[in-house]
Amino acid sequence: MNDKHVVRMMGVTKDYGEGTGIVHALRGIDLELHAGDFITLAGPSGSGKSTLLNIIGGLDRPTAGRIEFEDRDIGKMTGSELSRLRKERIGFIFQAYNLIPVLTAFENAEYVLMLKGVPSTERKAKIAGLFGEVGLEGMEDRFPRELSGGQQQRVAIVRAIASKPALVLADEPTANVDSKTGGALMDMMAHINKEHGVTFLFSTHDPKVMERARRRITLKDGMVEGDTR
């Protein structure tokens, strides 16, 4: 970790609905995420974890407040600028893996690199190396339906980190796999964090995942309840 912040949030709120049915998902979040950090975001269901991840990832816009990604105010970005930001600087890992079903494991992993226009040979070399690193050799030509949950999540991790993003947002990445596989996935992400310097922010309910984090943020009712290192 270093002092350079990747994300800075100031008074971020997010409301859904209106009138008497309004839901305050986030209530004035102030946070800084630093480069190289390995952070968990914990809290009960409905505490605002997914909303916070979506706003940091530019998938949703805050109702109020300011959010900067590498010093750029993403609240003022257009749809295509946000799209470019996600492609260039943010990796996503989803709870349900969310691989593209009609692409093979290898093609899924290189998808973001293809979007970035990385030449084919460079792309293939990079993904082949990462597949070796995460133990996916021999799985390249399999389609997602032919892979186990753990294998699919490893492909998703490779997809998320292949383009060397500044930040990887992982929404309960171990929730759909058994504890042994979950542990292996955490080892892998910790290794990537250490070796590649990629910042990770996980939302999780899993105490074992929380134990692995160097920084633990806890949300409750849309507010930061705890932030420990």
Added chain:
Amino acid sequence: MIRGILPEATLVRLAWRSIWRNRRRTLITLSSMAFGLVLAIFMICFQEGTFGRMVDEAVRMQAGHVTVMHPRYLTAPSADLFVGNAGALRARIERLGGVERTKELVMGQGLAKSAVGASGIAVTGVEPSGELAESPLPRHILKGRYLSDGGRAEAVIGMELARRLGIGVGSKFVVAVNNINGELDEELCRVCGIFSMGSEEMDGYLIQVPIGFARRLYGLPPGSVTCLGVVLRNADDRFDVIGRISAMPEARGAAIYPWERVIPEVSGLIGIKRASARVLLFFLMFLVLFTVFNTLLMSVLERGREFGVMLALGTTAARLRAQVFLEVLFLNLLGCLAGLLLGSAIVLFLQSKGIDISKIYSSEVSISGFAFDKTLYPRLTGAVLGWVGGLAFSVTLVLGLIPVWRSAKIRVAEVLR
């Protein structure tokens, strides 16, 4: 559109694989499209084949695909409005490319009288040997024989007229006409044959006589005609031929018309039937293509989460729409291709075998006095394939723009929740 967003091959691969992810639905979609096209192609080709045959018979029996006549004859048909010395013009026309034959006709009105009664008639003076070779009427002689060359006072008459006049083959009857000088002229004529064309108008009204006899009857000078008919090898050449005849000095002062002007009842009826069939066809195709549209839209709406993931990863809306557009394009091309091939195969088969409708229609079938053969032959043309295929492709593509637009119209955070 694609270059610079993603390598084209990746986009094509994604689209192609996506349409086959639900193989059964894709096959149903393609079958629907193909069915719609086959239906359209068959209906149009069947109709065009029938109309084409009817027109062909009508022009061969009457005044050809192109008719040369006195400029006022069409609006007031009377034997005194004739084209004199038609032989020279005829010789020039016969040298034109695409002309199958020419025919001299003298046509007029009159009255047929017998001991039993009298009836109004349409007299057509023809060249018997030419008619015998080409016109459908000689094929419909039920009793007796067709006319012979030489200008004898003989006639073939319809069955209904024979019944009304109470005459048969070999009987004599009187033909009374107003000649070109406005005088009443009567000639005795012998029935040499009785025909049945299967239409009341023809069988009860028309008589054919040798052209020499018709000239005598109406007092026309030798070589003169009321109509000089031009039968073409290809009816589509008629306007070109009209242009070339118009340029001939021998045609100066004469009017030259396509068959549609000369027998407007046939062209008008064909036009109405064609238009009503097109409306029905458009409606049917719209229903089929709307079904296709529904499956396209469904395939997009059910992939909201997948599209959400792609957008989250940095795929632009334009690129996502390009992918879905390619899917629509692939389905459209495959469906149209299948429909065109299958439709062509069916029509080509029936074009050679014919469709016998005698079991469906036991009575005679006729339009505007021109009877149909009971074996119908559809006619496949490139134009039909082109416009039916083009229409189906265009409509599907336009309808497909809605799913294309909808594909990227999603709230990513919501679909990923």
